[in-house]
Amino acid sequence: MAVVAGEGAVLVALKYLYPAVVFLYYLTSSVLASCTLQALKKTQDAQPERPSRRAVIYILGFFLSTYGAQLITLGTQSVIQRSAPLEHQVINYLSCILVFGILCIQLIESDTVVWFPFRGSWFIALLFELAIAILTAVNSRQANLSPYDILHITFFCLRLASLVILVAWTCFALWTNSNPSLFDEETQPLLQPNGEQPDAQAATGEHANSSSYGSTTQSDAEETHWERREREGKAELEKRLQKDGNWVEYAKGFKILLPYIWPVGNRHLQLRAAAVVLCMFASNALNVLIPRQTGIIMDTLNGKPGNPWTAVINLALLRLLASGSGVELIRQWLWLPVKHFSRENLSRASFSHVMKLSADFHDSKSSSDMMVAMQGGYSITNAVESLLFQTVPMLIDMCVAIAYLSVKFGPYEGLITVATGIVFITLAARLVAGTKNSSRKRQKAFTKEHAIRYGGLSSWQTVNMFNQVGYEDNRHANAVTARWLSETQWQIGWLLSTSLQTIILTVGLMASAFLAVFRIRSGQASPGQFAMLLMYWTQLTAPLQFFASLSKNMSDDFISAERLLALMKIKPSVANKLGARPLKFKRGDVQLDQVYFGYDKRKSILNGISLDVPAGTTVAFVGSTGAGKSTLLRLLQRDYDVTSGSIRIDGQDIRDVDSSSLRDRIGYVPQSALVFNDTIMNNVRYSRITASDEEVFEACRAARVHDKILGFPDGYETEVGEHGVKLSGGELQRLAIARALLKDPKIILLDEATAAVDNATERDIQKSLRVLCKGRTTFVVAHRLSTIRGAGIIAVVEHGQIIETGTHDELIALGGRYLELATGDTFRETEDSDDQSKVLDDANTLANDSCSERTTTETCKTHDENDQAKVPPESDGKSATGKRCQKEVDSDINSSAAENTDGSC
Structure with a gap:
């Protein structure tokens, strides 16, 4: 290969395009492989790698060494001949070392290799190498080859041979993959990549942590509640990714949340969002203009034409526009209503959705988990803001900076900027991944400390009762120490990571500065451009640090959003039929016709309950615990739907009427009174929000609790505490009865309404209950004969069936x-x-x-x-x-x- 000074423009362009095209292909195909979950699919298939990864790494390493050898040859030739090497040639060799070095590192570090990005890169490289060789031979005018030319030709032939081997091996691998019968079972690995036998793994139903998306080795015995939620969120994310097949389809699953995120039908907010995009582009322009204006000031001070005072004023104006008092202020002002629209809509929609779900959902879910899931709306808006206001602008800034610096300071400057960015992001991503273990320990220690602190404070009475204050104090002190040690370890790791990132940026800045000084000394650039370069590097630091942690932040946001999406997809099992009409209450006749029901399909609770209850009759359900008595009450107010049979009120199947109108007619006094952490007045009034204070007083008098309330220091404004801890069990139960009295229902459901009161109070409550139940259809579950004796119908329930009915005497x-x-x-x-x-x-x-x-x-x-x-x-x-x-x-x-x-x- 002859090295000449007069190479054609096409050849120069090819040498610049060669590494750029290979890198763009590899980057695009890798993103495509990630979006289509190729690595996850290969892990599940567990097919043997063809060709062998180790052999490919060796060949690729040899391929890279040829570029290094040519660089050394060029340097030696330049020193001996005292002439600068061709710029495009050096750029070509350095760029190829950078690009193919990234490919080699990825092959070494990847747990599972998706081959088509690498194979395509080899094909493209072979085409470029052949084209460059042909054009170089055509443009060569030298009759005799120097020793340096011979070395270049030798290195090129070796590089070409290695590429041919890689391409040929790739073609063979593609052919064998399309003919799997060529490899019988004896060629398959005995063990899975994770080291477990396939049959054993299938039998246990377990998946290796190393092959699952975002999973970590974790002992179930040491798993905290926070870690369980994180693990379940990642598992759900992986499950839905596998079902959808790629990230694009996965993202489409969130379209049901789109009406709550994007202001559909609100033209005003849509115009604001469009204006925000314009502000974003204006910020990108300012990021270019400010460093340029700094260079203009320096040039005018060095004698170039122009007024430095005007240049300084222009810089101040540009800085003001780029600050929080300019474009950024306008952008925030425009975006705030759109942002609050999304968060408020998601919060309202998720709360409304959860409140409308059926009793089976609320009986089986933790309130804490539901609260965490509902907060997933913030994660969605955070992800949107990260993509719209950080990712896109920073990508634009980096592309503009690379292009602008390449034009102003030559292609070497652009190469240094690109190389610094790629090395920084690669190393930062590895460091972030390396701190995951210490971060997890830190979070676990923090969770444990919080749990011990909360448990001690919330259970202070138990701690004090058993004289274990010292024990709890020691537990908390140990937890604080463990949390401090884990947090220190995490902070040290993070500081080391930050320092290494700073070193990379400093090295890149130093290389750029040396190059700029060289060009200034040679008259190819001005001192003002040096100032501009320094400002550009300062602005590039934030985008690089953002991209280093982007994948982790986006993954966490999607995991949180996954919980909200799963919550919003749940449909209520008890819902109104289409066109359901309000209940037409006439007398209050209730018929139970062959009612079957079970909370779990595998076990039935009620087995053919039939009972006719005339209007105004009191029915008492008696029987041993677990016979299904309270379940009957829940079915009557349609917390659940019967499995088969029917429940009718005045001849209307309660499944055919509006549930709200049904529950308006029913008063329920549960076995355990449920109250809000609010005043007594508000708790009693909750059954009828429009009731006056006097009506609340009358209801409490009827429940024989009015005088007791007046004896409290704050009377009806007394706060009952969380779950009513400031009141006794009897007081809570009488509040529940007063609440039912205030509602003035037509059908009464009493589930152990007097279970927590003394005998004297029971006599008073029985009088009020007789007033409440007079003329109303009443269903009672009780274990006191005084409550049961007066019932018009007593139904003995055993094993989900009514085995006896009649009055007490009968x-x-x-x-x-x-x-x-x-x-x-x-x-x-x-x-x-x-x-x-x-x-x-x-x-x-x-x-x-x-x-x-x-x-x-x-x-x-x-x-x-x-x-x-x-x-x-x-x-x-x-x-x-x-x-x-x-x-x-x-x-x-x-x-x-x-x-x-x-x-x-």
Whole structure:
């Protein structure tokens, strides 16, 4: 290869284009591979690499060494001949070393290699090398070759040979990949890339952390709540990426949030957003003009034509425009309404959506997790702002800076700027990845410290009760020390990372400054341009540091946004039908027709409940715990929909009416009173927001809590505390009853409404409940006989079925399951009424009456056999009355029964 001074313009252009085209192809194809998840797919396929990565690295390293050898040859030739080497030739060699060096580093460090960016780069390189060789031979005018020319030709031939080998190997690999039958199972690796056997991995259902997107090796036993959320978010992100196939399709999944982010239909805000884009371009222009104006000032001071005072004033004006008092102020003023529109819309939409979801969702989700998910709207707006106001402007600034510096100071300056930027971003990305472990430890230590502090403060009463203040103090001190140590480790790592980045920038600036000084000394540039160069380098620092952490920040934003997207995609399981009409309440007749229901499809709670309840009737559901009594109340107000069967009010299926109109007619007093951390007045008034103070007072009087409230220092303005901790259980329950009274509903649901009150208070509440329930259809779940005795219908629920119905006296006379519940420990007795003693007396009287005409053992046995039909299947086959008869006859130890001459048992 002859080195001549008069190379053609086409050849010079090819030498400049060669590394630029290869780098642009590699960058574009790598981004495409990332967007289409090629690395993740290759990890899942776990196919053997063809060609071998190690062999490719060796060949590529040899390829790079030829450029280094040619640079050394050029330098030696320049020193000996005392002539500067051709600029475009040096740029070509240095640029190729930079570009193919990046490719080699990526091959060495990548866990999984996607080959088509590398293969394409080799093909492009071969074409350029051949074209350069042909044009160089055509333009050569030398008859005799110097030793330097021979060395250049030798290095070129070696480089060309290495490229031919890489290209040929690539073609062979493509052909073998298209014919997989050439490689039988014996050529496949026994172990997966992560070192686990495929069968074992499939059996356990586990995926290696090294092959999953953003996953880290973590012990489940040490996983904190924060780490679990992060891991689940990354897993969901990876799952949806695999389903969509690429990042473009993945991003399309967020289009359901677009109406909340972009002001659709709001022309005013859209014009503001367009003006923001114009401000962004104006800022880019100022970033060019300010360094240029600085150079003009320096040139005018050095004697060039122009007024330095005017130049200084122009610089001040440009700086003012670029500051927070100029274009940036206008941009912020224009963007604030658009920004708040997005955040407010997402906040309102997510809260409204969650509040409209059904009870099954709220019963299974943590409020903390829902709050975190709802905050994902901020992550979306942060991602949009990062792309719009940071990424795009900084890309423009960097491209303009490289082009402008190349024009002003020559291609060497542009090469230095590009090389510094690429090395800085590559090294910074590695350093950021290297600090992930220390950052994770820091976050874990911070979370642990917060948990110990919060647990100690929130559970102070327990700590004080068991005299463990010292223990908690030591735990907190240890957690603070651990957090401080982990934070120190993280800060040291971050400081080292920042210092290395600064060193790279300083080296690049020094190289640029040396080159600028050389050009100024040779008369090719002015001192003003040197000042301009320094300002440009100062402005390039921020974009480079931003790009170094861009991928991590965007990944975190997408993980947070993924939670919000998943939340917004959830549909309520209980929703109004299309065109549902309000409930037409007439009398309050309720019919339960073969109601089946289960919270989990694998287990049924209710198995064919049927019951007709006339208007104004009080129904009491009794039975053992877990029989499904409270579930019936939740179905009545349609917290859940029945699995099959129906619930009708005045002949209307509650699934066909508007849920809001249904719940307007229902008053619910739950087993555990639920209150807000607000005043008593606001908590009671919550059932009817428009109620006056006097109406609230009347409701509290009816619930027998008005005088108690007036005894508080702040009366009705007393704050009840979080979850009502400042009130007793009985006071909370009476507030719940007052709230139901204030609503004045047509159907009453009482779930253990008097469970937490004393007997004297219960008597008062029973009076108010009788007022509340008068003329209204009432459903009661209770374990106190005083509450149940007066019910018009008592339904005994066992194993999801109604096995007995009737009044109290009828069920006692029946002698079945209700009698067992009443005489056992299921019902709590009250001190004043001695209900259980009455039940036993009633049972004995009924038993004696039923046995008065039976004088023989056989007669009592016949009575027992007749009663068996009334006993539920799970009993031992004898009714309570029959058991007593049989016991007394068989044992013959009861003297009063033995001496009884009238034949009674």
